[in-house]
Amino acid sequence: MTLLPALRGFGADRADAVTVAGGTLSSEALLGCVTAVADRIRGAVAVAVDGTPTLETVVGMLGAVHAGVPLVPLPPDADECERGRILRQSGATVLLGRNRSGTHRLPTVPVDLRERSSTPHPEPAPGTDAVILYTGGAGGPSRGVRISRRAIAADLDLLADAWRWNEEDVVVQGAPLFRAYGLVVGLLGALRVGSRFVHLDRNAAAGPVGTMYLGLPEQWAKIALNARWARSLSAARILISADAPLACAVAERLRLLTSHTPVQAYGTTETLIALTGRADDPTVAGAVGTPLPGVETRVLDREARPVPADGESVGELSICGPTLFSGYVEGGRGHAAGHWHATGDLATVAADGSYRIIGRRGLDVLHCRGRRMHAGQIEEALLSHPGVREAAVVGTPHDALGEQVTAYVVAEGLTAQVLIDHVGRYLSAGQRPRRVHFVDELPRSALGRIRKSLLIAAG
Template sequence: MTLLPALRGSGADRADAVRVAGGTLSSEALLGCVVAVADRISGAGVVAVDATPTLETVVGMLGAVHAGVPLVPLPPRAGRRERDRILRHAGATALLGARSSEDDRLPTIPVDLRQRSASHHPEPDPGADAVILYTGGAAGPSRGVRISRRAIAADLDLLADAWRWSDEDVVVQGAPLFRAYGLVVGLLGALRVGSRFVHFDRDAAARAGGTMYLALPAQWARIARNGPLARSLAAARILISADAPLATAVAERLRLLTSHTPVQAYGTTETLIAVAGRAGEPPVDGAVGTPLPGVRTRVLDRDARPVPADGESVGELSVRGPTLFSGYVRGEPDTAGPWHATGDLATVAADGSHRIVGRRLDVVRCRGRWLRAGQVEEALMSHAGVRDAAVVGTPHPTLGEQVTAYVVAEGLTAQVLIDHVGRHLSAAHRPRRVHFVDELPRTAFGRIRKSLLVDAG
């Protein structure tokens, strides 16, 4: 099995095969640079790279994958403690790229785009680890997830079929390169299919000219607020959103501006993309799609019984299939056997479409009802004065849990926001408490640490 045919000399040479941060490499130059990195790290144990969006980063990452050396991408915003923990935990033996800190104890292997090589590296075993990705850490310390070459190939082939992805596509993506969506789906997907690849920084605007756009919900929200930019994406073939639920209002505005409703996809670090919408099929409002072929899902209630496929009953989602991870670093247990319990709550409709409610901390159990925190957050964010918002359930003596909101805003009162939510949702969704904060606590991976908000009450 060849994981990345484009790095084995397959396909025509393209002058703009990869574009990152204003730099461009042709297919031939990319191959030469990648092989030069592979030459230098061949036989190494585990290598890490700071996942800043640069050509050097992309070449270093591809060099590790090409050489069969497990790759650990480091979040650029990780603090010293989290960075050191990941390096130690993963057993990294070297850092690729420029040294980011004098405190790094590992040897550094520079990535020089002027160096080229034409040597041959055999294709590694399909079951070997290609990447070690760390989970978001919103509910505790992040865990190292070992993902095999076989699982990556299986997932990308399923997505290529679902999205009608071909070597004629130009993939423009902005998802972080330390997450599975940005690294595996975006970068490795383009190299497996043979399409052109363009990466834009998370804080930059998308550029027109692509046929496939992969972005995070927050990025789609920024694009949707920029009318001229959004309209420039009308010529695209498909827009794709993953990594978190996409707000219905954002999806609708994008549809009006681009004539495309973004296809949604769902997966975790452990499952890769397991559930997705299909190209050419109208997305079901709020749903992330149906399981990919060969992927099985189950949604179980608290007593481990399947919930009815009625689109309303909520349970925990588990996944099994060819895209699953190989295990956690250092043998941390995953007790589900062939099924991986994602920790996400979901509903399933009669047509098999899945709707992701969120993690346990993303719902509020009020008077026996499941209230989706994301709905309240979306309503809060629709107010022009709100810059950021998070909603959790906190204990209440008679309700069980009450809706509590943490909001980053200026010049607003709690009552104004409570009334604003009430105009969009039912009375049960109205926050009973609103806390104004300067910023929301986030992990190095950008996830809101809702457990801290619950503890704060």
């Protein structure tokens, strides 16, 4: 099995095969640079690469995959304690690129885009680890997830079929290169299919021309508020959102501005993308589509019973299939025949087999007067107000209610009462926030997840 045919000399030589931070490499130059890196790290136990989006980062990451050495992307925003923990746990023995902090004693191998090599590297066995990715860390310490070359190949082939992805596409993506969505689906996916790859800067005010756009929900929300940018995407073939639920209001704005209904997809670090809408059937707003072929799913209530497929009953989603991880770096079973992975995400399933993700078990469920409420529904209502850029809802202690609905909002020119009344127009009186905090930004983990545990603690 050849994981990345573009790094084995297959496919057309493109002058703009990879574009990152304004720099471009042709197919031939990319292969030479990647092979030069692979020469220098062959035989390493695992290789760490800082996830800052640069051409050197991309070449270093691909060099590790090409050499068959497990790749450990480091979140650029992680502090020294977190970076040190990832390096120790993952067993990384080499740091590719510049040692940004200078505090870690790993041997450092620079990435020089002027170096070229044509050394042949054998294709590693399908079951070997390709990457070690760390989970989002929204509810606690992130965990290192071992993902095999076989699982990556299976997922990318299924996605290529679902999204009609081919070598003529130009993939423009803004997801971080240290997360599964940006690294595996975006970068490795483009090199497996043979399409061009463009990494979009997170602070970009406009986007380059492409046929496929892969974005995070917060990126799509930003684009939806920029009518000129959004309208420029009308020439695209497909818009894809993953990594978190996309607000229905954002999806509707995008549809009106671009004439495209965004395809939504769902997966965790452990499962990769496992459910998605298809290019010819993007699914209704708020739904994340159906399982990919060969992927099995089940939604179980608190008594471990399957919930009815009525689109309303909520349970925890579990997944089994060829895209699952191999295990955690600190131990624990990964995928084996018949093994199910409990995602920790709450979901509903409709009669047509489409799924809707409600939120995380524990963090996204509020208990008010003995009633369970889902934070995602309230966040959805808040985000439907055009003045709200981001919103997070948590349950905070209340003497009489048990928990009260507390909202943290990034917005300008609004008052708490305006937003409380706005939510009341869509949801029940009990779901209206009792407290609204306006903040400049929401707290996030080093891997980009909203830290709701910090919001709960802040009250």
